[in-house]
Amino acid sequence: MRRLRSLRGISAWFALLLSGATAASGVAVYLALVSAVDRQVDLRIETEMRDVLAGHPTLAEIARRIARKQQTRESGDIGFLLRDIRDRPIAGNVVPAKPVPIGLSTLGAEAAIPGLSRGRALRTALAGGGTLTLIAESEPIDRHDRKRLLILAAGFGSVVLIVVAGIYALTATIRANIRALRGTAEAIIDGDLRARVPVESARGAFGGLAATYNRMLDRIGELMAGMRSVSNDVAHDLRTPLARLHGRLAALARAPEAAPVRQEIVAAVAESEEILALFAAMLRIAEVEGGARRAGFTRIDLAELVADIVEGLALLAEDGGRQLVAAPAGAPIVIDGDARLLTQLLVNLVENAMAHTPPGTTIRVELATAPGEALLSVCDDGPGIPAEARERALRRFGRLETSRSKPGHGLGLPLGAAIAQLHRGSLVLEDAAPGLAVRVRLPAAGIA
Template sequence: MSYVRLSEIPRTTSFRTALLFLALFGCSFFALFGYIYWQTTGYLLAEVDTALYHEVERQSAQAPALRHQEMLEHAAQDPEGRHPQGLFDASGNPLAGAIRQLPASGADDKPAEFIWDKSHGHDRPIRYLLRRLDDGGTLLLGQDIHDIREFDELLVNALISGGSLLLLVGLLGAIALGLSARRRLEVLSRSIRKIVEGDLSGRLPTRGNNDDIDRIAEVVNGMLDALERLMSEVKGVCDDIAHDLRTPLTRLIAGLERAQRRSLSPQACGATIDTALGEAKGLMQTFSALLRISEIEGSARRSHFTPVDFNQIAADAVELFEPLAQERGIGLAFHPSADACRLLGDAQLLFDATCNLLDNAIKFSPEQSTVTVSISTREQHCTLSIRDQGPGIPEAEREAVLRRLYRGESSRHTPGNGLGLSMVSAVARLHEMRLQISDAHPGCQVQLSGALQGA
């Protein structure tokens, strides 16, 4: 571990958060321990004071002779001076008891403390209570509180040692958390640097514990997936534009050049202009479709989402394409869902996507075949399924057909610009729907599935 890495640990959020919680926990610990110390010490001294008050009340009510005799007996029974007593006359001279001198300070009936200097042993802390008697004498009752003071010292030492251990363990834990966070951030930084340098296939590593960094990494990885897909589409679009738009542009330029070189009749010149206009309009339609797909992918319409009925959208699309299907001798069957199928989305975009799928299905279906459109609901999802009996889409091309302007070899000579499925894919991403292409044996089946409203 290098010094540089150690110096970077205090700058990590994990280390600072751990220190913050250590400070909060430390303050709570000391506050709790201090409260326990205060309550325990107060309780023990209160018990001593209560016992002293009871004993003072009892002895002060006795006859002087009996009090004197009892104190002499107590001194003989308590040689260690655990509960020392003293009886003094009006001048302060000792009459009986182990305590032979009045404390220098002390008020009547108020507990106080003094250090009792015993000639046969060590100095002892004594908590005592004074009472002025009716004959002018003074009664002093005390109790050795050495054990209470030792207990207090034990509590304070436990507080200091426990607090020191808490701070040490907390600091080591904060360093460990900071080091772990720093190492993880270094791994993420290396991954990001590789991605910035051009490796768009790289992804941020995750631990699988769904913590904050994992969730951020998953979001970033999703963004990188979309970025990689868009970059791939841009490259594919550039290649497809160069390949597919070159032919109509070549025809347009060639027709205009022939018209320029030749002396054409007005009828032939008009036909050439009509042909050029047709080619130009086709190019404009292609670019308009590209711009519309870009608008959809930019989520410009997400703010206009409303509840829509997928059954009704599919029914409208089937009704629109039914004449075209009949003209080509193709049957068009529609099976709506028996349950409500309401989605949150843009009705016009979903209708256009359904129309594109139906147009492709009819376009590639042979005569006397059937195109089946069905709506189903399952597990809080609504699915539009369009099935034809055409040549189908090879499995190797099912991802490629979603690119803009991509056209498979089998569809090169059919009308179209290769943007229909691209538009459907963009609508599906905007609505967070799943677009799936599979074999229908024979033909192709395309499914568009999204979550029901409120799911």
């Protein structure tokens, strides 16, 4: 049987198996009850049969004994039928509509005996010829069998209903706790590292699990805060002396006595600027991943913002021998976000395309909508990024050029991904055939 992986499947199978077992138990109990009643009736008519046939009587004597039996209270509800060797009735008070087989058998309404809905019959062949049949009711009350079935069905049905209700309550409780765990996990993935699972009672199984889960999150938060604090402190502490070093190198480059080595000093100034930009990018990513900027989100028309940015970058792209084009978005696309961060996101993506494509490349900025979201795409027809290298390109300091001889520090795309995640969106790299397509999905607040 296929492995059950869902609460609904497990509950459905458990309820089905339990219902089947309960129904089978009900049928078994009913059959056992009917069998017990039949056995008691059989013992009674066998006893009466032995009493009537005691001493090997003649047919006439048997007829007289039957007459006496019919007058006694103990045998008043038993039917007798004595037949001779030619199968003609001699004595008795019942005549079944259908022949009764030799031995014990069950009779029903088809026997057409007045007042008999179900009974047992015992027919014996006599030594001198002829037969004697005794019939007794096993259902003394009309439609008692149906009522017995109703009682059993009600009893076992109640058991099934109680168990099903218990399964439903247990499943609902498990689902509620799973939803709480999932909601907390999604909130943390969304950037809210302070989210925790609500704990109703730490003594219960689910409460204890939630408390343990929260302690784990607290510990992870402490470790992440420590790592973030170390990296931020290092970046802050190094940025200040680097800024001073950059200033001194710049001042030294302007000094007349530095003329013989001015070219080397200018190169050192450029290197220090690159290092300062690297630390600034690291601090920027840490700030974005912290999620604090989300509190200042406002309603933004993404179409208008993109149009303004593309207009400002078009001349820069043209100076580099590339063409930057944007398809008109049409209607306004409203999202909740930070305009400065979204501006930096798009500028980073366009500058990244200009830095890694040859002159003559066309860079396209497209904006589209889908149900509940806005899709921002920056595509180029350059060399692109191989599929196996795209994941590395989104990691911090993940550069495709392993020799690292080209300028850049591999933080542009990771910063863009962090900004998209801050806006509860995503950034993925795809094949533009040819070139690279960077797709940014953002939840839309409204599409006018």
